[in-house]
Amino acid sequence: MRFLHLADVHLDTPFRGRSESLRKRLREALRQAFRRAVDRALEERVDAVVIAGDLFDGHRLSFRSERFLEAEMHRLCRNGVGVFYATGNHDPGELGSERSRIRWPEGVTIFRDPDPEIVDVTRNGKRVGKVVGAGHATARETRDLSRSFPTPDDESLPWIALLHTQVGGARGSEAHDPYAPSDLTYLRSAGYDYWALGHVHGRQVLSENPAVHYPGNLQGRHPGETGSKGALLVEIPTRGAPQSISFMNLAPVRWAHLRLDGLDGVTHLDGLVRRIAEGWKVERLEDPGEPDTEWIVRVELTGPCDLHRELGRREEVTTLEEELAGALNALDVELRADGLHPAADPAPYLQRQDAVGEALRLLQAILDGGAEDPAASLELAPEDLAGLEDELVAAYIRERVSGGDGELVSRFETGGEG
Numbered sequence: 001m002r003f004l005h006l007a008d009v010h011l012d013t014p015f016r017g018r019s020e021s022l023r024k025r026l027r028e029a030l031r032q033a034f035r036r037a038v039d040r041a042l043e044e045r046v047d048a049v050v051i052a053g054d055l056f057d058g059h060r061l062s063f064r065s066e067r068f069l070e071a072e073m074h075r076l077c078r079n080g081v082g083v084f085y086a087t088g089n090h091d092p093g094e095l096g097s098e099r100s101r102i103r104w105p106e107g108v109t110i111f112r113d114p115d116p117e118i119v120d121v122t123r124n125g126k127r128v129g130k131v132v133g134a135g136h137a138t139a140r141e142t143r144d145l146s147r148s149f150p151t152p153d154d155e156s157l158p159w160i161a162l163l164h165t166q167v168g169g170a171r172g173s174e175a176h177d178p179y180a181p182s183d184l185t186y187l188r189s190a191g192y193d194y195w196a197l198g199h200v201h202g203r204q205v206l207s208e209n210p211a212v213h214y215p216g217n218l219q220g221r222h223p224g225e226t227g228s229k230g231a232l233l234v235e236i237p238t239r240g241a242p243q244s245i246s247f248m249n250l251a252p253v254r255w256a257h258l259r260l261d262g263l264d265g266v267t268h269l270d271g272l273v274r275r276i277a278e279g280w281k282v283e284r285l286e287d288p289g290e291p292d293t294e295w296i297v298r299v300e301l302t303g304p305c306d307l308h309r310e311l312g313r314r315e316e317v318t319t320l321e322e323e324l325a326g327a328l329n330a331l332d333v334e335l336r337a338d339g340l341h342p343a344a345d346p347a348p349y350l351q352r353q354d355a356v357g358e359a360l361r362l363l364q365a366i367l368d369g370g371a372e373d374p375a376a377s378l379e380l381a382p383e384d385l386a387g388l389e390d391e392l393v394a395a396y397i398r399e400r401v402s403g404g405d406g407e408l409v410s411r412f413e414t415g416g417e418g
Contacts, residue, residue: 001129006231007052007198008217029253033219036250052198053088053164077107086111087135088164089179111135133162146182158236161192172202219251261303302339311337
């Protein structure tokens with residue numbers, strides 16, 4: 001049995017907070033990634049495409065996505081590829097009224113409710129495997145649906161379990177609501193050749209034998225979803241046989257982070273743009289992406305910089321973002337400069353016997369870990385540290401005052417302006 005495993009497509013994600021042109025491009029990127037998945041499924045002559053939930057982002061479905069999805073599903077089924085789709089928390093079975101507009105072709109099986117169904121996978125009329133799937137009936141499924149999956153009873157055909165679930169302990173699971181929670185130990189003991197999972201957006205292997213996989217989402221949707229995105233091509237010759245599993249990069253748009261410090265020698269806009277472009281070039285040498293990859297970049301600047309005051313103004317940041325989009329050949333650039341501080345050298349002031357010297361020595365003691373009680377030294381009230389565990393207070397304070405010595409000297413030298 002040969003199949004393509006994908007999950008978390010999230011068609012019609014609204015992408016709020018982005019410009020209209022960027023929202024339009026990102027919505028199209030989701031459809032484009034799915035179209036690429038169909039292309040690869042046909043090229044690889046798979047027997048099935050399995051979709052582990054959240055094919056849609058919510059109850060609203062655009063006409064464009066409706067027509068698009070119908071065409072792609074017909075393309076698969078006309079070529080003898082079965083489609084098996086289990087609903088998730090974003091597209092639960094209760095949203096059937098919206099989905100009823102879609103004219104699903106024969107050959108598409110949708111698992112809409114928590115009771116598992118067993119469906120044969122065929123190739124030229126011959127059975128080559130079985131898919132067992134269960135779906136989310138509501139947007140807040142709290143039961144462990146995996147416990148209802150039947151024990152495989154066929155000793156020759158591969159058995160594939162299809163489920164949108166949060167597996168306890170999976171990397172990145174804390175970023176998602178714990179819907180349909182399941183336990184890896186149980187999944188591994190359930191007797192299936194492959195668990196095709198969805199919900200957690202980071203690609204990961206939870207178990208190799210038996211295989212338990214998250215493919216990650218098909219296309220990144222925000223700055224936290226960096227790296228290659230796509231689907232898994234899986235081949236299982238017979239029941240219990242070793243699997244061949246390979247990742248296919250399908251996302252046309254990728255999100256990336258670029259972090260830069262050591263900008264204390266940069267004194268003008270051209271120099272800053274050049275340094276950022278150089279940093280971007282180095283990053284892309286390590287991870288160039290595909291030849292046609294489009295990028296959305298978050299640039300984080302930290303450390304001493306003579307331009308820190310200018311980059312504290314929103315209009316200046318906007319100007320730089322626009323220049324960087326062209327310099328980096330990116331769809332969009334988001335600049336974060338909160339970590340910048342003045343390049344002034346505090347060393348000559350540390351020996352002063354006045355308020356400036358006293359303040360600098362206090363900051364130095366806190367940064368070096370020499371202050372016994374940083375909170376008391378800064379006269380912070382309990383409400384200023386609300387929500388922080390005791391062991392995290394000192395680290396938090398050090399982070400907040402980092403660069404404060406340069407700022408203090410800079411304000412002293414300019415007479416407190418700015």
